[in-house]
Amino acid sequence: xxxxxxxxxxxxxxxxxxxxxxxxxxxxxxxxxxxxxxxxxxxxxxxxxxxxxxxxxxxxxxxxxxxxxxxxxxxxxxxxxxxxxxxxxxxxxxxxxxxxxxxxxxxxxxxxx
Ligand code: AMP
Numbered sequence: 001x002x003x004x005x006x007x008x009x010x011x012x013x014x015x016x017x018x019x020x021x022x023x024x025x026x027x028x029x030x031x032x033x034x035x036x037x038x039x040x041x042x043x044x045x046x047x048x049x050x051x052x053x054x055x056x057x058x059x060x061x062x063x064x065x066x067x068x069x070x071x072x073x074x075x076x077x078x079x080x081x082x083x084x085x086x087x088x089x090x091x092x093x094x095x096x097x098x099x100x101x102x103x104x105x106x107x108x109x110x111x112x113x
């Protein structure tokens with residue numbers, strides 16, 4: 001159950017600012033406020049899902065497939081689709097999920113040597 005508002009629902013409604021990299025009717029992507037890598041983008045469905053469990057159990061097949069296809073399109077837009085990136089979802093307390101609005105981290109840590 002989604003509890004009221006989260007920092008990400010406030011980013012969606014514009015109450016909290018973000019550095020957007022992509023937006024359509026269903027998906028929003030923005031830079032993480034505390035980037036842990038050279039590229040650290042968060043990708044979220046605009047509809048309120050608490051977690052990976054909630055998204056995969058409650059979203060339609062169309063929502064799920066289009067969400068992941070949009071992630072791939074964002075990677076293309078960022079120019080990292082071929083060079084590579086990591087996708088991470090922290091699900092629940094034991095994974096250290098901090099924001100209870102389902103999201104995917106897109107991360108590129110470039111080699112410094
Ligand atoms: P997680 O641990 O998977 O829930 O990750 C939550 C992420 O949200 C962290 O990497 C935070 O740095 C990021 N975050 C928290 N608040 C904001 C914000 N206002 N704008 C952008 N990213 C945020």
